[in-house]
Amino acid sequence: MxxxxxxxxxxxxxxxxxxxxxxxxxxxxxxxxxxxxxxxxxxxxxxxxxxxxxxxxxxxxxxxxxxxxxxxxxxxxxxxxxxxxxxxxxxxxxxxxxxxxxxxxxxxxxxxxxxxxxxxxxxxxxxxxxxxxxxxxxxxxxxxxxxxxxxxxxxxxxxxxxxxxxxxxxxxxxxxxxxxxxxxxxxxxxxxxxxxxxxxxxxxxxxxxxxxxxxxxxxGGKVLPCFYIRGRETHVGQCFEGFDPTTIAAELTSYINLNTQFCDEYKGEYSLPPVALKLKDLKEWYNVQTAKEAFVYFNYFVHDATTEEIIKKLSDAVHNSVETTMRSVNVRYKSFCELSGKEYVPIKNEWSVITYENLYDEAVKNCPDIKMILEEKTEELLSEKTDKREIPIYLIRLLLTKAGIYHPVIVLYFAAPYCPxxxxxxxxxxxxxxxxxxxxxxxxxxxxxxxxxxxxxxxxxxxxxxTIDDPDSSIDTLENNFPQMDQLYPLPFEKMKNLGxxxxxxxxxxxxxxxxxxxxxxxxxxxxxxxxxxxxxxxxx
CATH class of the missing domain: 3.40.630.10 (Zn peptidases)
Structure with missing residues (x-):
């Protein structure tokens, strides 16, 4: 043959x-x-x-x-x-x-x-x-x-x-x-x-x-953790007055990309470390205003970890990156103040970190119809052929407004594809x-x-x-943090389990x-x- x-x-x-x-x-x-x-x-x-x-x-x-x-x-x-x-x-x-x-x-x-x-x-x-x-x-x-x-x-x-x-x-x-x-x-x-x-x-x-x-x-399994980063824009002439999302995105990428601390072990076998697949700011034109938003996502292999464990690791990584960035910004601001003879007042950390699930829970308190609004917006974006990984960005913007969150924030969510x-x-x-x-x-x-x-x-x-080895609780957490999963990446979990x-x-x-x-x-x-x-x-x- x-x-x-x-x-x-x-x-x-x-x-x-x-x-x-x-x-x-x-x-x-x-x-x-x-x-x-x-x-x-x-x-x-x-x-x-x-x-x-x-x-x-x-x-x-x-x-x-x-x-x-x-x-x-x-x-x-x-x-x-x-x-x-x-x-x-x-x-x-x-x-x-x-x-x-x-x-x-x-x-x-x-x-x-x-x-x-x-x-x-x-x-x-x-x-x-x-x-x-x-x-x-x-x-x-x-x-x-x-x-x-x-x-x-x-x-x-x-x-x-x-x-x-x-x-x-x-x-x-x-x-x-x-x-x-x-x-x-x-x-x-x-x-x-x-x-x-x-x-x-x-x-x-x-x-x-x-x-x-x-x-x-x-x-091996795979999740696609995504980070929507909304800072505070400013004129380049007042550059220390803003909160730059691109700096957070760069620090987060540097921390997570190829970091073996995120390798998942099962019975002596280790997954490959995460790899950055996308990193960009969301500014669509040139001017002398700093970017307001940035976006980064990673390929993240899984051997046995639950979604809860992955979210904990990634949330810790974001907090670590924010702290590192703010320390660096303050060192540079202090250096500039010394050069220019200005009084140095430390820049306070105004960043917060939130999961999509928690953001949704906050938004629904103020807007009981948010589920329907998100469904309609998702259908609209799908019809416009918007990338499935970026559709959640539009949804998160809506949720942040409904939740009354206007300070600098990083939102962690998952996007397609998800491979058990x-x-x-x-x-x-x-x-x-x-x-x-x-x-x-x-x-x-x-x-x-x-x-x-x-x-x-x-x-x-x-x-x-x-077949699927994930416990039900892990799947539930994934679905809760995967914006509009039933529209963007529906999976027949029960059928997969039953086939086994x-x-x-x-x-x-x-x-x-x-x-x-x-x-x-x-x-x-x-x-x-x-x-x-x-x-x-x-x-x-």
Missing amino acids: RDEMLELTRQMVAVPSVNTTSGEKEIGIFIENYLRSIPYFKEHPDNVIIQKLKDDGLHRRNVFALLRGEKDDNRNTIIFHGHTDTVGVEDYGELKQYAFDTDRLKQELLKINLPEDVRSDLESGDYLFGRGACDMKSGDAVFMVIIKHIAEYIKEFSGNILLSLNPVEENLHTGIIEGIDVLEQIKSEFGLRYVLAINNDYTCPMYPGDKHQYIYTGV HNTLKDDSDRKIIDKLRKVTKEVEKESEVSYNVCRFFPSLSDSSYL IKAVNFGVHGKDAHKWTERLYIPYSFEVLPKLILKTLDAFL
Whole structure:
């Protein structure tokens, strides 16, 4: 199957399915056509299910395919799932036009200066370059080819395989979230028992010279903490009379960004630290007045922490940043007073820190209709295509007015996307863990690879939505601090809990995903990985 997987990957890469473009629809059509060409699905056309995303202007769709073994009546089912979209190709620069043509891209790369390790991989012939080759069209191709060949022996096959390939993974995970309804429907209609979900999202070396392969028995979660910072503007001629929100934003970013104090630990594994994704003031034009508002948000990975614990850490960080900023401002103001011969009077700290939940509670006291007002404003902003992370800024301005808060303030809230964390537990999931370790040991002996079995896939993954480990209290706190979550990022929490699908990530192997040097390691991805998957089918079905 190796060559077939390689060729299918090339064909899929050639369909530019960049996130938020019409190519996401086209790759879905390509996959559907491939599946419908398989004799089994020609005989069972209803087993290919297309779910068009709701109110989606790009007409993107989820593609499902159910392969039902005919050897016996076995309800056990393994889900193969992956995403079909890619990030953009702007990073390729002048090579952008070749990013989806694996053969031509190789030719062009050979002509330019490359980092030593990249050139070595390129000349080895063991790597396939191109956008989506590693993340993760090759993983989808592995699943599709395996299903095609198993279908040839369907009468000898026990159990079931459900393929779920979904768009919109690279930003909001809309595909898999809406696909939960189909997973429920198929489970009910055919009386299936979901015993395991396997994602094939890419894996990569974790450090220079790393020779291990990785299997992840869960996925790290992610929240997007946002800080709306409203200061007090002033003329630059009276610069010490204002409260500058950009200084607070800069200090907060310096304190939180890449700070390992925020790494979340579970059973000896640590999440990556937070990373700043946006930092700006909200002034829309030039004049000599200082900015009144600023805005910053972070990618914040989670392994086990509750929302309450995260809010406590972040609130402490804001207080720390305010105190540091005010100390610095006073040192500089005092220095200026000494230079200019003016009397120094310390500038008092007028900043306050508040969560969105507390702000809402204050506003509703003065405005009982605030819920309806926020709903209408959110609908208006959605219709204007306002960024979902920034819609809450407009809502917070309303709430501050209704609450009668006019002094400098920092408001902490959460925005989309929210990705729940989950992993196999040592006690309740012991049988699954033991089976996986047995399978990996068999593959290690046969293929001379070495596996590290870890708890959390370190990148973001659609597997987040197949089950949820968060306690109810943590989810409630998240919803209370996520402005208009039911409008901006509705999640079917109850359905996710009820499905409770244990999800692992096997993954193709490659390097530099989301970079212009993205490349797939062919020998492992198309020779060893299929063996791992087939042995897993044997073990679980």
